[in-house]
Amino acid sequence: SQTIHQWPATLVQPVGSPLSLECTVEGTSNPNLYWYRQAAGRGLQLLFYSVGIGQISSEVPQNLSASRPQDRQFILSSKKLLLSDSGFYLCAWSGRTGPEQYFGPGTRLTVT
Amino acid sequence: AQSVTQPDIHITVSEGASLELRCNYSYGATPYLFWYVQSPGQGLQLLLKYFSGDTLVQGIKGFEAEFKRSQSSFNLRKPSVHWSDAAEYFCAVGGSEDSSYKLIFGSGTRLLVRP
Numbered sequence: 001s002q003t004i005h006q007w008p009a010t011l012v013q014p015v016g017s018p019l020s021l022e023c024t025v026e027g028t029s030n031p032n033l034y035w036y037r038q039a040a041g042r043g044l045q046l047l048f049y050s051v052g053i054g055q056i057s058s059e060v061p062q063n064l065s066a067s068r069p070q071d072r073q074f075i076l077s078s079k080k081l082l083l084s085d086s087g088f089y090l091c092a093w094s095g096r097t098g099p100e101q102y103f104g105p106g107t108r109l110t111v112t
Numbered sequence: 113a114q115s116v117t118q119p120d121i122h123i124t125v126s127e128g129a130s131l132e133l134r135c136n137y138s139y140g141a142t143p144y145l146f147w148y149v150q151s152p153g154q155g156l157q158l159l160l161k162y163f164s165g166d167t168l169v170q171g172i173k174g175f176e177a178e179f180k181r182s183q184s185s186f187n188l189r190k191p192s193v194h195w196s197d198a199a200e201y202f203c204a205v206g207g208s209e210d211s212s213y214k215l216i217f218g219s220g221t222r223l224l225v226r227p
């Protein structure tokens with residue numbers, strides 16, 4: 001069966017510090033991968049998606065970037081965090097045969 | 113424009129009562145429709161999905177949803193709510209126009225269950 005991991009689970013970082021969040025998927029090949037941000041009490045905002053290694057599409061201009069160095073690894077990064085980057089970050093994957101997405105447990109990021 | 117509207121921000125029901133959460137969508141092509149549930153501090157769990165065929169779909173945890181094309185709706189229902197159903201529920205729409213399979217999510221409905 002497929003599983004999706006995210007780490008760390010929680011993170012507190014000062015403004016201006018770098019960020020690296022990691023997401024890995026097991027039990028599937030060539031998945032589509034997605035990064036979402038969920039602000040407190042709000043819905044999900046799609047940040048990036050990837051249909052293959054090295055292929056990254058950005059949905060919104062922002063202070064963040066994404067990379068996919070391996071087929072089942074998706075990384076969200078920032079060189080300098082802003083207060084507005086605080087939120088709950090969710091990674092998801094979908095298979096090639098259907099659009100349903102499966103979500104990881106999320107990372108709670110607090111920028112102080 | 114493609115969008116999903118969940119008109120109810122909060123809904124409170126008594127345990128054992130029936131539930132209906134509303135979802136309306138706007139999508140230019142044939143939609144794929146989903147309901148997800150999120151407990152506090154957790155990721156989203158897929159409850160059910162509609163791709164084609166029978167417009168009444170069954171999901172996990174006793175939930176069902178009905179696709180009504182004429183009303184652009186995909187409402188979620190449960191005949192008898194349990195206290196453990198208290199959570200946030202998200203409706204989503206997507207399609208297969210390209211290989212990205214991106215989804216558009218509604219803003220969510222928070223369900224509170226009275227004992």
